[in-house]
Amino acid sequence: MKIKAWKKVISYSFLALILIFTYLPIAVLVVYSFTDARSIGVWTGFTFELYAELFSDQEILSAILNSVILAVTSAGCATIIGTFAAVGIYSMKRIPRKLMEGTNQITMLNADIVTAIAFMLFFLIVQFIPFGWATLIISHTMVCIPYVVMSVLPRLSQLNPNLYEAGQDLGASPMRVMFTVMLPQLITAMLAGFMLSVTISLDDFVITKFNSNSEVVTISVYLYNKLKKGVKPVLRAMSTLILVVVTAVVVGINVGQKRRSDKVRKNV
Amino acid sequence: MNNSKLSKQMFALPYAILAVVFVIIPLVIMMFTAFVDGNGSFTFDNFLNFGNADVWKVLGRSFIMAFLTTVICLVLAYPTAMILANSRLNKSATIVMLFVLPMWINSLLRIYAVKLIFEDMLGRGFGLVLLGMVYDFFPFMLMPLYTILANMDHSYIEAAEDLGASPLKNFLTVILPLSVPGIISGVLMVFMPTVSTFAVSDILGNPDTYMFGNLINYNMEKGYYNLGSAYSIVMLALIGITTLIANRITAVRGGKK
The missing domain is CATH 1.10.3720.10 (MetI-like)
Structure with a gap:
């Protein structure tokens, strides 16, 4: 029983790691779309500035x-x-x-x-x-x-x-x-x-x-x-x-x- | 009866014509382009470039990159697929979807996400390109493995258990052999695409990560169509050979059963 419980913990942790690897880059992308910092790591405050820019960018649209x-x-x-x-x-x-x-x-x-x-x-x-x-x-x-x-x-x-x-x-x-x-x-x-x-x-x-x-x-x-x-x-x-x-x-x-x-x- | 069969077959005619015009003929043109020089006279020169050490270097590097990408994807995806297929999570479509969702997201967008986070950490180069490749192709390895493991007939596994096989022995002698077709289609979906991709190296790499795909892209961009076609023919041949080998292995395994 004990071994089984451990097995479960290890398997689920592994799945969690894979999910983190999969979604971390995407999550960072999403979070940093709400700040106009030039690069990742510096948070310059919450803003919709990038979205305003997006919807006025004819090339992207x-x-x-x-x-x-x-x-x-x-x-x-x-x-x-x-x-x-x-x-x-x-x-x-x-x-x-x-x-x-x-x-x-x-x-x-x-x-x-x-x-x-x-x-x-x-x-x-x-x-x-x-x-x-x-x-x-x-x-x-x-x-x-x-x-x-x-x-x-x-x-x-x-x-x-x-x-x-x-x-x-x-x-x-x-x-x-x-x-x-x-x-x-x-x-x-x-x-x-x-x-x-x-x-x-x-x-x-x-x-x-x-x-x-x-x-x-x-x-x-x-x-x-x-x-x-x-x-x-x-x-x-x-x-x-x-x-x-x-x-x-x-x-x-x-x-x-x-x-x-x-x-x-x-x-x- | 005969008449209706014939009329039914005619529905495939538009596609048959389109396939000849837009699939077969372009490949023939490419083949032809590979065997002529700039003036249109027959030559093998475009292939003689394979005497060039730099070309071999690029090809070798591409294979190393593809090999590492495939192995890492397989090592990560196999346990993932197995856990997903065997646990109660299997019943929950949401969890499985979480793992395959990235497949539906534009791959350049995903490469961009990798660049955003890891470029400053790792710097552009082999490591970052490898990471990008693994990130890009992982779902394509996971999908066939999950499909085959989730649909596996559990009576074989239970039979082995009842006969006293240890979990390891059960895995090595029952589960692994039964999952070979899944492994093969996963490998096919990762290995050659890695060799032929040029976007990942362009975005995450440096001149030292130049791949076979980049070589083809470079020649076509510069207007060296004959050389580009020759490299493409080699690519085509490599894909043909790997597919044949894969089919062979799957057929032999199927025959044994």
Whole structure:
């Protein structure tokens, strides 16, 4: 009994240490966003000064807006193309299916920098797509599609395979069956793929760096450019704002999922 | 019936076309770029740069950094995952979420947090870059380990216990072997990404922490596309080899079972 108690103390202390290691830097960032001290360690009094600066900094605000627009657009495109692709891949015979699944894994396994450079060289040669929004949306969409496919494929194997044929036998066109029969059943998996895509796009830095122009700057690229040189205090307020939003979204999704699974459990 | 199957397969056509145009062809172009010189004539010169001692130094350093990052992440993440999976904390989604939340936070933002606290303490250099890498990649090691340990069939562990295995023996002969696929996917998610990352070294490092990713980035920024492509091809090959080895190990283990 005694040994067991000790074991518990040691395990929980270890977890606590890991949590401290994880959250200490973030906590300091958040705390120091409420003071305008130039560096950490000197507290020059509580103030919202950095937040005032943040909300008047056009460069930062447009970077945030750009990131969100890019993430939502690319994730949306990826979700549509990826879901249709998953339905198609699922009904393929062994060899074409293997081929598609293999291709699907290329960008997932590849290093970001290699994917980014391949895109860049391609866009340099195909000159009619100008660097900027178009190249960014294409590259981000292509990077996100595989994750949508991987989210939707497992769900397809749980569906009743006869529903699609039944829809067709009743005279509906393939598109109509897709929209009225398939997509409603896949909506949860699609949503998961969409959220994963949004995260991947927001987190991406390398692909954006190589496939944008100087005008379309995202949060990641903005941070990289600033951090290489030196740190402006206003970045602390910006980071805190992003942290709060991301945490709220992740917690919200988890709570929503839990509610839904609780409901399912109750009904069963 | 046949007709409906075919019509269903057609839904994958847009993606198939896009994948050929935007994934396969760019890689082919990169391959081509790596094997030509500035004038477009065929050459191996871009790869001959690997005769250069500096390139090997950078590559060696990247592997040392990646190795240390992977080992430290594994040593920290394995017990964390095990404690989380075995204790009552497992039931509490909130606690588990606390550990994986950083995965959803922009990695540059997290590197910034590390810089903010530890730059004055450690100074820019190998130690700070290593710390940044571990901080950056730790959740990606933890996640697959936790998944496999939390879903492990406990009857094996109980059977070993009933047969009189000590906790250590139980861990070494039952738990550890069963968790190998988790370890492998964790290692895959940490090792090569460390080699190819250049942002961490740019932000936390100095010229002595220049990594293989920095080398590629430098050449592309300077417009040396042929050389940059050659290095990228090497990177691609390294990733291909490590993935194949990892798949091999997982397959062999699966076969044994």
